[in-house]
Amino acid sequence: MESNKIKYRFRKYNFTPKKHEPTSVKDVMNDIVKSFKMEARYNNAVIMSSWEKIMGRTIASRTEKVFVKKKILYIKINSAPLKNELTMSRNKIVEMINKYLGNEAVTDVRFI
Numbered sequence: 230m231e232s233n234k235i236k237y238r239f240r241k242y243n244f245t246p247k248k249h250e251p252t253s254v255k256d257v258m259n260d261i262v263k264s265f266k267m268e269a270r271y272n273n274a275v276i277m278s279s280w281e282k283i284m285g286r287t288i289a290s291r292t293e294k295v296f297v298k299k300k301i302l303y304i305k306i307n308s309a310p311l312k313n314e315l316t317m318s319r320n321k322i323v324e325m326i327n328k329y330l331g332n333e334a335v336t337d338v339r340f341i
Contacts, residue, residue: 275330280295323337
């Protein structure tokens with residue numbers, strides 16, 4: 230009967246449990262968005278919802294439409310002098326939005 234016994238061989242693993250560190254909700258959301266490949270939609274939604282926070286109340290009150298398409302931010306403004314003023318500071322707008330989002334979501338700004 231001894232010959233019928235099965236001998237088990239166990240491999241010796243150098244297993245150390247992972248130390249879990251706390252992560253922020255923002256990091257978790259960014260990981261989820263990246264895994265579903267929806268960064269463009271997410272960035273567009275964040276820019277639209279927080280436009281007043283990024284640019285200020287006066288600019289937001291004169292803005293009719295804001296959207297991102299292929300990393301280009303399109304802005305429709307109903308005030309010609311404001312549009313001219315913002316045209317001069319396109320690079321600053323791009324920097325502010327990318328800084329707010331934490332990644333390079335916008336490369337250029339165009340006014341409609």
